[in-house]
Amino acid sequence: MPRFVKTPMFAAIALALVMAIGSAAAQKTLRIGIDVDPINLDPAQMSHMEAHRFVALIYPTLLKYDAQLRLVPHLATSFEILDDRTYEFTLRDDVMFHHGRLMVADDVKFSIERILDPEVPSPEAFELEPIEEVVVVDDHTVRIITKEPFAPILHGLTFGLGIHAPESVEEFGDLRFFGSGTGPFRLVEYIPDSIVILERFDDYFGPAPLLDRVEYHIIPDAPARTTALRAGDIDVARYDDAKAVAPLRRDANLTVDYVGAPRILHYHLNHRRAPFDDARVRLAMSCAIDREAIAQLVFLGDALPSGPIPPSMTDWALPTDEMPCYTRDLDRARELLAEAGYPDGFASTMVGTTRFPVDIEVGQVMKEQLAEVGIEMEIEQVEWGDLLDLWITRFDFDTLLITSFTGRDPDANFGRRFESTSTRNAVGYDNPEVDDLIARSRTTIDFDTRWEIFRDLQLIITEESAKIFVVEYPYYEVYRDEVVNWVTHPMGMHYHLDQVDLQR
């Protein structure tokens, strides 16, 4: 059955699995259809959102985001900020690893150090790199000290750090396919491009899970997921396309749930190239775009216009009506273009990726909208790897459309994207004032002061139209009526899976 029988232990689990399938009838198995393969389940190797979702479920973090995207305790019962650089976490004392050992502070230290180990090497390392030292105070107290005051570290510790057992690493080398965590379900098997199988963990520290088994079926194609859901081959399916979900709303056996996800469509304008080096041109384009119409046409009204921080991050986002050009104004757009020396508009190209067809849909609407002020865009769809190459490695594009999950801390929305020295500043934005604000936002621990900094940043970035922020994407989970207690989390996390039940 499993493709990689690495150890006798693995074989024993496989045997147990075979036996479990034999008696599957009496079991409660929840089958979830997902669109993206996690590729690697190692907490040190998460390279995209889907991997984060699995890691958060199998290898819980110290803190987690609740459905309102607030940080709440998880493995840690509380934390205290001792000084600007020191965070002291108090851990639960009843957390059991899947292989049957209590979790202690040393495991936290191990997990952080493994992710930071250059020999691993982890794409997540950047989240934790500001950490200078991890000090184990006692079995259930751990201090994390940053090199300098660094406010976003709490996000890094929540999003980038799944606590995993050193024994697993010793045994398997890496945790790509298998490993021991502390979540409500333990990993049984992962077959790439096909399925991830989890089984109830009886010694879970939280309330006992109601399901026996959870299967994640990897079905990249949305129509195929729909078919499977209708036929009852899966119980829950994920979508990011409003139109794929629309017909499901009429199905009496299904419930369509959606939330605004902290995932926005960024329309990149390459400042290295004319005419996008001119803020007036960029602002004109922002004015020419009708975000409401896009939300209606592409998302059937389920999406919200978004500024640099998505509205779902309620603590930080400014209302979009405070930002310039968020109400469509064609006259202003023409005026600005004329001032910049393009009274008749210009022609350019717009790159998007086949991986996110919804982005291309938005692109097609924007193309029509921009054409009204004489800006003729030619759409170029490239495959995901090409897009990454153009966008991240070579900065080789005129304009580029991409949705990305911004995570929770607003630093992800600004620091990485607009700081002049960031390797991820794809548009080539360079503004000393913004650099300064970003630097201050990181060293400022106090929430209210940070909030003010981010308010200023949001206003500057939209006034300069450093990038055009279009809408916040809705995130859908559709489930069959047998599924009870389902919660759709804005980041697609399945923290709540321990509470979900099936009533057939």
Place this chain on the structure above:
Amino acid sequence: MLTFTVRRLLAIIPLMLGVILITMLLPRLIPGDVVTIMLGSESVVSPQRADEMRRLLGLDRSIPQQYWDYLTGLVRGDMGRSLRTGQPVGPLIVDRFMLSFYISMLAIVLGTVGGVTLGVIAARYRRTRADLFFRIFNLIGLSVPRFWVATLLLLAATFYLAGTFPTVGAARADASFLERMRYAFLPGLTLAIPVAAVLARITQTAMAEVLAQDYVRVAHAKGLARRVVFVKHALRNALIPVVTEVGLQTGFIFGGIVEVEVVFSYPGVGQLALNAISQRDYPVLQGVLLVITVLFALINLIVDLSYAWLDPRIRYE
């Protein structure tokens, strides 16, 4: 015959060396690499760290070095490991190939049965007005895009046959044979259509030719029943070109399998190849292309040999 077989088998080797070289070079010409994709859109990684990841994956070696390593690996039966998932490529391809094999087997079986039947019927109407309909019907079979037929079947299965045939994925590794066929049915049926069209055409022509032969006329003259002559004398001999074509079609099916696997989210080699392209997973893409070409070459050889075996007049020196 034996020397011919050996010579043909040996001739595959230089072809394979070329194929390996091409499969080595082509994927590496695609912009971006596996590390860029692994790092994805959200992580912030210094170029040094990215290069370190490349080194660990062995991507920093020169192309001739990689070519040599791959060849020596092949001799040991090692096709390398997937850069993306770390799985050994050999077993991975075997698994996926089996899934695609079910589809192509069904396509061949359904296509042959359907095609030969149609062809035999059509042979009786050759040079009549009805023949035109057979011809156009055949050409339609060759003209429909596979992914479209697949989509229509998917639609039909969703709305009218809900639950009869699964429309998503493949059967689990521990499923029964019947279950596997159930999953492979709709994709197989899609691919069977052009096969049936080609075979019907060939069967018709071959049957017509054979029916005009003297020995068939003699058989008729001897007073044998029409059905006996048709089946025993004519059909058997007419099957020679059909067998050849079945072989060729088996090769072609693998070309069309990509579209169909995409529509039915069927995790066979086609999907594996597409994923390998999009993830820049060189060893997997190399492996798939290599296996497909070897298979294609072998099928051609078998076709040639069976041709000789079926028709005693053909002798290979």
Place this chain on the structure above:
Amino acid sequence: MTRLRTVARILWTNPVLLVGSAMLLLLVVLVVFGPALAPYRYSTMHPTATFAPPFQAPHYLGTDEFGRDVLSRVVYGARFSLLIAMMSALLAITLGTVFGALAGYFGGWLNAIIMRVTDLLLAFPALLLAIVVVAIAGPGLTNATLAIGIVYAPRVVRIVRSAVLQVMQNDYVNAAMALGARDGRVIWLHVLRNTLPTLGTYTSILFAYGLLTEAALSFLGLGVQPPIPSWGGMLRSARSFLELSPMLSVFPGVAIMFAVLTFNLIADGLAEVLDPRLRSKT
């Protein structure tokens, strides 16, 4: 006049060719007069009329997710799909004829090299090779055309080479060579002209292949870029709305089938008229 009569007679006695030619005429009309025939521009969005059902005025084939008129998109689609098919067929024929003629006429090491490369390229499934080529060069109209042309060129090489070899066995070619005619002259005057019937038929087949491959590439998102309508691309986006509006997945498919069938019919008919040997190979 007599020529016209011959053509008419051939068409009359060959119903397949007749039907194919009539369909081709319709396609040509669509391509040439498309903009005049289409009720709307292919990219015009009608935000208030998305997913309109077909067979009703003013959108006779309905509208898509942006309220774009499907009839107009299908009509315009003929231009782009046929353009790619034509250019790629032309490319394949040119490449294939040049290399095939060189290999067949000169033989020796040139033949060996050309044929080995041809074998190598033929060892890959066409669509997979096209996908890889597009992945390297990037998607889009031009690159899709190039990819399709390159992928099908080896087949032409083989056909042209064997046709050349066959023609060269004729005495008149030997005579011309013995008389000291230059290679280029012999190739053109005596050899290539005699392969034209075969090539003519195969061009039509290449059109069919080209249309199908382009549709498949666009279906996978690698062909013509939106909002330019290509039939394969329309099917790609229609798939997301299979339930909401199944008819969106029907019309572009019918259009592809119609166009491919046209060229298959013509190839079949031509084969019968010009070169009976090719008949079973379609």
